Each structure stands twice: as structure tokens, then as C-alpha cells.
Amino acid sequence: MNGPVLCVVGARPNFMKIAPILRAFAAHQPPIPALLVHTGQHYDQDMNDKLFVDLNLPRPDLNLEVGSGSHAVQTAEVMRRFEPAIDAHRPSCVLVVGDVNSTLACALVAAKKSVPVVHVEAGLRSFDRRMPEEINRVLTDQLADRLYTTERGALDHLLREGVAAERVCFVGNVMIDTLLACRERARSAAATLQAHGHDAARLAGAAGYGVVTLHRPSNVDDAATLQEVLETLSLVAERLPLVFALHPRTRANVERFGLGHLLDPARVTLLPPQGYLEMLGLMAGATVVLTDSGGLQEETTALGVPCLTMRENTERPITVDEGTNTMVGRDRAAILAGVDEILAGRGKRGRVPELWDGHAAERIAADLARWLS
Numbered sequence: 001m002n003g004p005v006l007c008v009v010g011a012r013p014n015f016m017k018i019a020p021i022l023r024a025f026a027a028h029q030p031p032i033p034a035l036l037v038h039t040g041q042h043y044d045q046d047m048n049d050k051l052f053v054d055l056n057l058p059r060p061d062l063n064l065e066v067g068s069g070s071h072a073v074q075t076a077e078v079m080r081r082f083e084p085a086i087d088a089h090r091p092s093c094v095l096v097v098g099d100v101n102s103t104l105a106c107a108l109v110a111a112k113k114s115v116p117v118v119h120v121e122a123g124l125r126s127f128d129r130r131m132p133e134e135i136n137r138v139l140t141d142q143l144a145d146r147l148y149t150t151e152r153g154a155l156d157h158l159l160r161e162g163v164a165a166e167r168v169c170f171v172g173n174v175m176i177d178t179l180l181a182c183r184e185r186a187r188s189a190a191a192t193l194q195a196h197g198h199d200a201a202r203l204a205g206a207a208g209y210g211v212v213t214l215h216r217p218s219n220v221d222d223a224a225t226l227q228e229v230l231e232t233l234s235l236v237a238e239r240l241p242l243v244f245a246l247h248p249r250t251r252a253n254v255e256r257f258g259l260g261h262l263l264d265p266a267r268v269t270l271l272p273p274q275g276y277l278e279m280l281g282l283m284a285g286a287t288v289v290l291t292d293s294g295g296l297q298e299e300t301t302a303l304g305v306p307c308l309t310m311r312e313n314t315e316r317p318i319t320v321d322e323g324t325n326t327m328v329g330r331d332r333a334a335i336l337a338g339v340d341e342i343l344a345g346r347g348k349r350g351r352v353p354e355l356w357d358g359h360a361a362e363r364i365a366a367d368l369a370r371w372l373s
Helices: 014-028 045-054 070-088 101-112 132-143 153-160 176-185 188-194 223-237 249-256 276-285 295-304 332-342 360-372
Strands: 007-008 034-038 093-097 117-122 146-149 167-168 212-213 242-245 266-270 286-293 307-309 326-327
Touching: 007 014, 007 070, 007 101, 014 034, 014 093, 014 117, 014 176, 014 360, 034 070, 034 101, 045 093, 045 276, 070 101, 093 101, 093 360, 101 117, 101 132, 101 176, 117 132, 117 223, 117 266, 146 153, 146 360, 153 326, 176 295, 176 360, 188 266, 223 249, 223 332, 242 276, 276 295, 286 295, 286 332, 295 307, 295 326, 307 332, 332 360
Parallel strands: 007 034, 007 093, 093 117, 117 146, 146 167, 212 242, 212 286, 242 266, 286 307, 307 326
Antiparallel strands: none
């Protein structure tokens, strides 16, 4: 093995994926040398600091401090700033996770410089090319030399796209490694509400409570669409109280479009973006989660909590086929029927998929050490 593994993170979901990988690299015998590169694609000082503490994640060895911008500007700036890091550290490979702009940008730079690319969470497909993440996933997998998958079905997608089977290794889900490692430290929903000045007693009813997260442009960027979504959530809130962790994009659009009146504070508790341990506790105690997040689909399946995904497609179909996830889009009737089914005790409980056992990162470390040598 020549040179360290450059491990790239760019946005919040990447942190949960890279933390167990770095621990597994350190615990491997012999240890696998690694450097953590934070592109700064998404950067909030307070939230980043909290995530590092919550996840027992070491501070980045390099921070490229790219910041926000359009997809083209951000991708180009990550590439421009990442190339000198490769020249300086001469890595044995570049390891990227997930499907954010930094994932593709760093994979592209590495491939152009003949440095092997390793992609963790490969082969996931929504088959919706309107999603920027789908473009990032497909192209990163084409560039990758070693591809680690979270579910067996991902191999079929990769084979159809011309990726050789010998480049692919099924290891399980590193997101679930983090969830299982952190579950005992999760903060209770009551403590989280109290910390933000809310009365936790409202969550103690027989129906329990629901958790909401929404951030995708298709749900929150258009005024009429966002109004439709919030009106549906107000009807859900008549059935059980909701805790809505508002993404900055969503909060800004609620205010810009003048839709705040649709969120009744007596039934919908609004919170700012939460740390990992806070969100984990909120989800673990919830009756239902309503979301458009990819990661939450996986986490609710691991927790056995019913999830209604407000999207028309998912790159994580195993959460539907085996887990607790139901795709409902913005179909009001489907959403309300799903909530009613769950409140009647007939919600999906599913089962935990194969190899979502907390040891995916260890399997990656063992395979990568063999592959690099």
C-alpha cells in the first residue's frame, strides 16, 4: 500500500458514512493510513462541530472550504481545490461516499490523475435523471475501481451499466453501522423539545407523534407545491402531533411564500436542523416518519419505525421491499391512508436487510486492504 487513503466528505450525510470507515481503518491490523478531506460543500460551523462530537469523528486533515454555489460552480470548485491535495499526498486511492457533488468531483479528479477511486454506497438507482444525486451516482460508479454496495440488487444495476462484477463487493450499510453505534447515546425526543423551549407533554398522547423532514426542491421550491404539502401535513397533524425539523431551504421558502399560517403551533412543533443524536432519538420514538430524505428511509427501516416517503421514486427500494418504507409522493389520500393504517397498528414493521448489522465498515477495511496490496 503506497500512500494514505484520501477519504472525502462534503455534506451532512457523508459524515455518518465515513465515521465507521475511519474507525475500521484504524482498528485494522495493520492499520490503514487515511486522511479525512472535508470539501466544505455544506458548511455550518455549529452543526459541523456537533456532528464531529456526536459521531466521534476526527477533525478533517484538510478542509477545502468550497462553500455553496450552483451545481456547476460547486463541482468545479471542489475539483480545482482537490487536485493539489492529491498532488501533495500521493494517495493509494480516493474513497468517496454517497452521491453529493463532492463525491463526483473528487472521483473525477482522481480518475483523471490515474488514482484508484473507491465508491461506498455504489449501485443505488432512482432512475430519475432529474435528480442531481442520480447523475452523481451513475457517473461516480463509472469512474470507480472498487465499488461497495449496501444491497444485493445494486449489482444488477451496475452490471446493466457495464461495470464488471469483479469490481463490486457487497458489504452492507455503513449508515447502519453509525446508527447502531450511537443508538444508546441518542437524545430523547422530550429532551430535544425542552432544549428548544417546547412542551414535551404534547408528545405523550396515545397516538404518539410523527417526525417530518422535507428538503428536496421538488417538494419545497415551488409555492403551489409547498402549499399542497403543508396543507396535507396540517391534516396529518389533526391525527397526531408532528415534530418538523425545518431544513434552511424549507424554512426560507415557507417564509418567502407566506405559508407559515399552515403550520399550527398547537399541533406542529417546528425545530431548527438537529444534530445526529437528536434526530436519532426523535425517529426512534416516533409513530411515523414523513420525509423525502434517502438516509431516513434506511434509518427508519433499521429502527423498525414506519416511514412514508414523499417522493415518486427511491434509490433505496430495499426499504420498501423488506423494510418499513412506503412511497406516497404528494398524494394526499395515500398519505392520510398511510397514517391511519399506522395509527390503527397496521403499519409496516418489515425486517432489517441482509448485512445491515453494524459491521459493514469492517468488511470494507478488510477487503480494501487486500485489494490495495
